[in-house]
Amino acid sequence: MTDRFHIKLAGGNVAFDCASDDTLLRGGLRQGLGLAYECNVGACGSCKFDLVDGEVDDLFPAAPGLKPKERERGKRLACQCVPRSDCTIKIRSGEEYVSDHVPRKMQARLIAKRALTHDISEFSFATGEAAQFLPGQYALLRLEGIGQARAYSMSNLANADGTWQFIIRKVPAGIVSNALFDTLQVGSELELDGPYGIAYLRPQIPRPIVCIAGGSGLAPVLSIIRGTRDAGGLRGIPQLLYGGRGPGDIPDIAAMLSVSGVEAGIHPVVSMPELAPVAAWSGDVGFVHEFVPKKLGQPLTAYEYYLAGPPPMIEACVRMLVAEHNVPSTQIHFDRFF
Ligand SMILES: Cc1cc2nc3c(=O)[nH]c(=O)nc-3n(C[C@H](O)[C@H](O)[C@H](O)COP(=O)(O)OP(=O)(O)OC[C@H]3O[C@@H](n4cnc5c(N)ncnc54)[C@H](O)[C@@H]3O)c2cc1C
Structure with a gap:
């Protein structure tokens, strides 16, 4: 009871x-x-x-x-x-x-699962009511039989159909991510609790936006970039710097955004090009934060930043922006993916 x-x-x-x-x-x-x-x-x-x-x-x-x-x-x-x-x-x-949308627990049915890389897939769920959240927020997913919930960020936008999309990385031996990839079948249900998170798009801020993501951090920044389409006040084309380990870790981000009709500057970076499964990598090599000053045209204080990914990546980015380039911390919004 x-x-x-x-x-x-x-x-x-x-x-x-x-x-x-x-x-x-x-x-x-x-x-x-x-x-x-x-x-x-x-x-x-x-x-x-x-x-x-x-x-x-x-x-x-x-x-x-x-x-x-x-x-x-x-x-x-x-x-x-x-x-x-x-x-x-x-x-x-x-x-x-305080969230614009008060978080609630809902039953959600898996309606589609689509591979984006060797270990990252897009999961689409349907609830029986409108999906209400801000670009960049996350939900807690809890599977039946597994006591613990995990946080996953939405990659789509709020919608009347009740569709919640997530981009999830299969973590080696991870309890929930493996159950999502291997056990959860299309048609199965889980508990979705959300929305949560404070690293959401601030459309009222007129500075051009820069998204920096690594590994499984792609979902919230895609949602934020998609969200700029309806936020007329934002100046310039949003820029996305995305870091992966090897070339096989970089999904076709341009294709995902073009389906949504959104324009963005996309800058993939890999830290281990030798992991190339097929073709050699001719793009940028290093850590994603190192490329931020090189890719942006104005002083770094001119932008609003949205960051998502592993804590060391976020810490390196924040250090670089605040300590080396004097970006006020109020211009940096992030979710660390523990
Ligand atoms: C705000 C946020 C957003 C995220 N968004 C995404 C996303 O969009 N895509 C994505 O792939 N990943 C995302 N993650 C990471 C994701 O939540 C999981 O950490 C990841 O999938 C690994 O979970 P696992 O169960 O497979 O691995 P496991 O190794 O089994 O679990 C790792 C995580 O679970 C926590 N944990 C362990 N035991 C418990 C417990 N008893 N109770 C509660 N927590 C416990 C650990 O602290 C650790 O964070 C996000 C994380 C956060 C915090």
């Missing part, structure tokens, strides 16, 4: 109800509160909180988002704790965490 508990935020009058099978973070976001977060899967630590009173269960006590010292001091992660009683919690919050 699902109970509902009353969760009070310390030091004010704000409170929300949270179901006993929902985490404190998602319970609060579902009620329109701006609780601080980023990854939603226990890795980034942005949603850490103090339990002032009440009881919670920690679903992922070994979550890497907290340092041992923080655990000793009683810190917990709101994305991994479910309530066992009414509680008072102390947690960071802000307007920027």
Whole structure:
């Protein structure tokens, strides 16, 4: 049986109800509160909180988002704790965490699966209602029989048909990605919970946009570039720098965007050209962040940046933009794919 508990935020009058099978973070976001977060899967630590009173269960006590010292001091992660009683919690919050679309759990049916590279496929799901999210956001997918959910970013745009598309990399020995590739058949259902994420397209900002993605980070930046089509205020053609390990890791991005009728400058970069399966690679070689200054025509402070991919890639990009080129951190939006 699902109970509902009353969760009070310390030091004010704000409170929300949270179901006993929902985490404190998602319970609060579902009620329109701006609780601080980023990854939603226990890795980034942005949603850490103090339990002032009440009881919670920690679903992922070994979550890497907290340092041992923080655990000793009683810190917990709101994305991994479910309530066992009414509680008072102390947690960071802000307007920027309030989503235009309140996240909800839905049943979603797999309607198509299409290979894009040797280990990346596009998955399309249908829900019975309009798909509402901002370009760049993600959803949590949970398969029956697997307790843990994983975050995957949408690659399409909000639509009335209820189609949610994802571009997913099969991680060697990864629990959920392997189940999606090998077990989930067209016609099967899973739970889709979303939308989440704060690295979404800001169409009101008139600076030209630059997307930088690596590996499995392609989905949100495709959605953002697709989203520029309807955002008339954005100046210039969006630029996409995409890094893969070998030439076989680079999907046909131009074809994917041309289907949507969107123009973009596409700059693929590989770090290990010797992994070429068939033809030799004649394009750029190195790490994707190294090519940002070379590919853009204006001072780097002139652009708005959207980044998605593995944490080391994001950290290298942010360091390069902020420390070497004085780009204000407010012009950089990112999701680290833990
Ligand atoms: C915001 C965000 C967006 C993402 N978008 C994409 C995308 O568009 N495409 C894509 O391919 N990948 C994406 N990822 C990565 C994806 O969520 C998975 O990490 C990846 O598919 C590997 O999952 P796995 O189960 O196959 O691998 P596993 O190795 O089994 O799991 C790896 C991940 O699961 C977490 N984990 C392990 N145990 C638990 C537990 N008990 N409870 C909760 N979490 C646990 C780990 O911290 C680690 O992050 C995204 C990640 C984030 C955070």
